[in-house]
Amino acid sequence: MGIRCLLYVSESCLAWPDDAHEVDDIVTNARARNEQLGVTGALIYTRTHFAQVLEGETAAIDAVMTSIRADARHRNLCVVADEALATRHFPDWTMAYSGPSFYVDRQIRPLLTDATDPARRRRAGAVLLAFIREFAADSKRESG
Amino acid sequence: MSRSQAAFSPAPPAAADRLAYIVDDDRDMRMSLRMLLQEDAIDARPFLAAADFLDALPELRPGPVLLDVRMPEMDGIALLEAMIERGVRWPVIMMTGHAEVPLAVRAMKLGAIDFLEKPFPYEELSALMDRAFDLIEAQVRHGGDARERIERLTARERQILDAVARGLSNKEIASELDLSHRTIEMHRARMMRRLGARRISEAIALASGLDR
Numbered sequence A: 001m002g003i004r005c006l007l008y009v010s011e012s013c014l015a016w017p018d019d020a021h022e023v024d025d026i027v028t029n030a031r032a033r034n035e036q037l038g039v040t041g042a043l044i045y046t047r048t049h050f051a052q053v054l055e056g057e058t059a060a061i062d063a064v065m066t067s068i069r070a071d072a073r074h075r076n077l078c079v080v081a082d083e084a085l086a087t088r089h090f091p092d093w094t095m096a097y098s099g100p101s102f103y104v105d106r107q108i109r110p111l112l113t114d115a116t117d118p119a120r121r122r123r124a125g126a127v128l129l130a131f132i133r134e135f136a137a138d139s140k141r142e143s144g
Numbered sequence B: 001m002s003r004s005q006a007a008f009s010p011a012p013p014a015a016a017d018r019l020a021y022i023v024d025d026d027r028d029m030r031m032s033l034r035m036l037l038q039e040d041a042i043d044a045r046p047f048l049a050a051a052d053f054l055d056a057l058p059e060l061r062p063g064p065v066l067l068d069v070r071m072p073e074m075d076g077i078a079l080l081e082a083m084i085e086r087g088v089r090w091p092v093i094m095m096t097g098h099a100e101v102p103l104a105v106r107a108m109k110l111g112a113i114d115f116l117e118k119p120f121p122y123e124e125l126s127a128l129m130d131r132a133f134d135l136i137e138a139q140v141r142h143g144g145d146a147r148e149r150i151e152r153l154t155a156r157e158r159q160i161l162d163a164v165a166r167g168l169s170n171k172e173i174a175s176e177l178d179l180s181h182r183t184i185e186m187h188r189a190r191m192m193r194r195l196g197a198r199r200i201s202e203a204i205a206l207a208s209g210l211d212r
């Protein structure tokens, strides 16, 4: 069965400090539904932006993305990468980072504009993906 | 977001005297940063070692901390951890010779707001300091102290915090309290949220800080 990996970024519509509870809700629901659908990956929240990786079967990714696209808690969703994957990079689905870091935000922001040229975009996407993977791995080390 | 509930000494910084801290073993770096910050009417107190900063910490007013990653003795990451253990959650900006992803991720997870690769343009630092002071103001407005936060917990959440502090896993807590694994997870997530803790070690630090 073919596995797909999708990376998107978006602008948050949530306002501090209530955003903490909203994000908790998103995570609780997403974790349950993703597990049911066999979707793995990770979510990052920087108070201004989201970035998320989703891995799974095409139908499952489509289903989740339909919900996510329709969600009013964020806007301006841009798919950065969407490609076939031989093996998963994420063992499960986690909230990989949530905080006020401008550094993390800087990895996301350039990907929201379509203007940047494709080669740079690909590179920036690869860097962001590496970050999300490292964040997820670091969470594992921490709780493991 | 969990910074919102950061533990804090009281007085919010007055606009007129914005105070920041520099911890860097490099003398030239300390001097040039001080001069740069002065242009923005920021008074930056320099420290040449992590230990000096930690010693002074109880007397310091909340302020952004510019922290060098690589220092002899105690490095920047260790200092950041030590600050968290003391319940100090001021905006920290890490500075490094070259940014490596795992190091940056470690710093972000510990709550650092930025990770700058030296040398960085002054405009970048200036904008960043403005936002760091905004964060401090927000923290002061919304922050409570550790005791206040612990008191917000339900009896069940306190039980779980106790058990976690004793080093028990969710599974062990579940059997000790005769609850399902899932229920423990739910209470635990709620407890973390109420404490404003991002990591379980922070929650434990908060709780243990009260007993001593």
Ligand SMILES: Cc1cc2nc3c(=O)[nH]c(=O)nc-3n(C[C@H](O)[C@H](O)[C@H](O)COP(=O)(O)O)c2cc1C
Pocket (backbone or CB within 6 Å): A026, A029, A030, A031, A033, A034, A043, A050, A052, A064, A066, A067, A068, A069, A070, A071, A073, A074
């Ligand atoms: C940034 C963001 C990320 C989300 N990620 C997921 C996810 O990974 N899986 C999921 O099922 N729902 C996720 N959601 C929630 C969905 O948008 C939606 O609320 C939920 O899946 C319920 O779907 P429905 O409204 O179509 O029934 C996310 C929402 C946001 C704002």
